[in-house]
Amino acid sequence: MTNQRHRILKFIFLIALTLIMLYPVIWLFLGSVKANNEIFAGGRILPSVWKWENYKAGWYALPRFTFGTFFMNTFKLVFFVVLGSIVSTTLAGYAFARLDFPFKNLLFTVLLATLMLPEQVLLVPRYVLFSKLGWVNSYKALTIPAFFGQFSGGFFIYLMTQFIRGIPRELDEAAVVDGCGTFRIFWHVILPNCKPVVFSVGLFAFMWSWNDFLNQLLYINDVGRFTVSLGLRLFLDSAAAVSWGSLFAMSILTLIPVIFVFYVGQEFLVDGIATTGLKG
Amino acid sequence: MVNMLKDRFAQGSRVGRNNMTAFLFLAPWLIGIFVFTLWPFITSFTMSLQETNLFVSKWVGLENYKQLLSDRRFIKSIQVTLKFVFLSVPLKLAFALFVAVMLKERFRGVNFFRSALYFPSLIGGSVAVAAMWTQLFGLRGVINDVVGIFGIRPRSWIADPSTALYTLVILAVWQFGSSMVIFLSGLNNIPQSLYEAAEIDGASRLRRFFHITLPMLSPIILFNLVLQTIGAFQTFTQAFIITKGGPLNETLFMVLYIYNKAFTASEMGYASALSWVLLFIILAFTLLILRTSKYWVYYEAE
Structure with a gap:
């Protein structure tokens, strides 16, 4: 009897908590389809008229460039970060998991140390380096490090290494008997068995580079090259006299890709989050 | 003898070639770690x-380090950051643990609750959420409608120096989902038999929590504590967009100050000194947590 009551209370509490937690997002969404004077009026939760045209107004709200440009830019940027991260970290993960080489332990310790290193220490000198290389105001500063395993590389390579260690060695040995060398083992044995971890590295890289703000802020100056984060901030700073509804509409749109990717890849991500504790 | 030498030689060259191949696989990361890190x-x-x-x-x-000692904005930035860390991390973890315990057992709708409560962590770092928070806690925002019920006068919680930092603390706590997921996986690893035995002994729900759940989960608590502390010290985006470090420097986080010094004032040397201080503070806290962990983290003696 008390157990039953306990369960009901718990259920009610959880529903209330979920409502409170999600209310800001619901408010944001409903605000995106409300008229300007209704958003902050209080009292009414649902809009009296669903103003879907806020989405169109927001899309074209900034002069010279639409949000279409910002979305294309971001997809381009994210594509290269994902590709670079997958290529460089599978290679390194394979080396750490399966191959023998001098200073292996030392290098693995360095890898783990970079997991703990706060990026802010590198902020200024990296900026100096990239500006000397002429990479400022292009996507190079944001994408090229990924090809060298330096976009959350420590974490990704760690994930890869742990995963590859779990692939039965018999598979490698059988391939050796068949006359495969290191490269062919990597290509024909390891890679096909790595699909889940490759997938989760790709998803993490997608979500983190999509949401990254500080680096985009530093390295991209031309509005024509802006990402959605930068575009949204520009909109926010100039929104004083503009419609809040359309600002909210664009906010919702910028969230959708991350939400979509997360719920598509949920099962692959949860393990990664659980073993490393990093944000989704 | 000759054969042995030959073998040796062959072996040696094969090891040498293996080393070479290994370094080929490692090359991108190795170049990257040297050049970019x-x-x-x-x-x-x-x-x-x-x-x-x-x-x-x-x-x-x-000179830069000496200058820091008399830089009042630097001292302010440390105070702000520490206050934020001390408030947001324990609150976030307590909340995450509390909810994780509720969601441990399987029941109808449990997956919905897990996903829904994780959701804020997923989007919390974005500019969109920062824009939303600015409006929620603004003068005309929903928060004023809610507290108005209790007779509290409406105000802009973000523009008020005495409340601005708390709006960011709430935003951090709102994102308790990622810690919750880690706690959930930890809770699932606690053997059910312990609870069954305790129940037979007549231990109450509360006693079971304090005598089984907490000790068994303490390694995960440590893990979460270290991660969240390091993360909290690095807060930037939300403060940059929502409060811009203001009002009256009340939300001038250290990373924000580093950014301002390096890229607005162009004092890159000074900013580097600031970032080294930040590194040492983070390091000190991490070590402190790890050192004290032997007094409160329970490891099964096996």
């Missing part, structure tokens, strides 16, 4: 001993 890491220190912007530089020794 270790080198900047070292120059970050040498820069902190210089007065420098992008174009000129002059060695000044420890």
Whole structure:
């Protein structure tokens, strides 16, 4: 009897908590389809008229460039970060998991140390380096490090290494008997068995580079090259006299890709989050 | 004898070739770690001993560090950051643990609750959420409608120096989902038999929590504590967009101050010195947590 009551209370509490937690997002969404004077009026939760045209107004709200440009830019940027991260970290993960080489332990310790290193220490000198290389105001500063395993590389390579260690060695040995060398083992044995971890590295890289703000802020100056984060901030700073509804509409749109990717890849991500504790 | 030598030789060259191949696989990361991480890491220190912007530089020794001691905004930034860490991390973890315990058992709708409560963590770092928070806690925001019920006068919680930092603390706690997921996986690893035995002994729900759940989960608590502390010290985006460090520097986080010094004031040497101080503070806290962990983290003796 008390157990039953306990369960009901718990259920009610959880529903209330979920409502409170999600209310800001619901408010944001409903605000995106409300008229300007209704958003902050209080009292009414649902809009009296669903103003879907806020989405169109927001899309074209900034002069010279639409949000279409910002979305294309971001997809381009994210594509290269994902590709670079997958290529460089599978290679390194394979080396750490399966191959023998001098200073292996030392290098693995360095890898783990970079997991703990706060990026802010590198902020200024990296900026100096990239500006000397002429990479400022292009996507190079944001994408090229990924090809060298330096976009959350420590974490990704760690994930890869742990995963590859779990692939039965018999598979490698059988391939050796068949006359495969290191490269062919990597290509024909390891890679096909790595699909889940490759997938989760790709998803993490997608979500983190999509949401990254500080680096985009530093390295991209031309509005024509802006990402959605930068575009949204520009909109926010100039929104004083503009419609809040359309600002909210664009906010919702910028969230959708991350939400979509997360719920598509949920099962692959949860393990990664659980073993490393990093944000989704 | 000759055969042995031959074998040896063959073996040696094969090992040599294996090394070469290994380094080929490792090459991208190895180049990357030197060029994009270790080198900047070292120059970050040498820069902190210089007065420098992008174009000129002059060695000044420890001058930047001396200057820090009398920089009131620097001291303010440390106070703000520490206050944020001390408030947001324990609250977030307590909340995450509390909810994780509720969601441990399987029941109808449990997956919905897990996903829904994780959701804020997923989007919390974005500019969109920052824009939303600005409006929620603004003068005309929903928060004022809610507290108005209790007779509290409406105000802009973000523009008020006495409340601005708390709006960011709430935003951090709102994102308890990622810690919750880690706690959930930890809770699932606690053997059910312990609870069954305790129940037979007549231990109450509360006793079971304090005598089984907490000790068994303490390694995961440690893990979460370290991660969240390091993360909280690095807060930037939300403060940059929502409060811009204001009002009256009440939300001037250390990373925000580093950013301002380096990229607005172009004092890159000084900013590097700031970032080294940040590094040492983070390191000190991490070590402190790890050192004290032996008093409160329970490891099964096996």
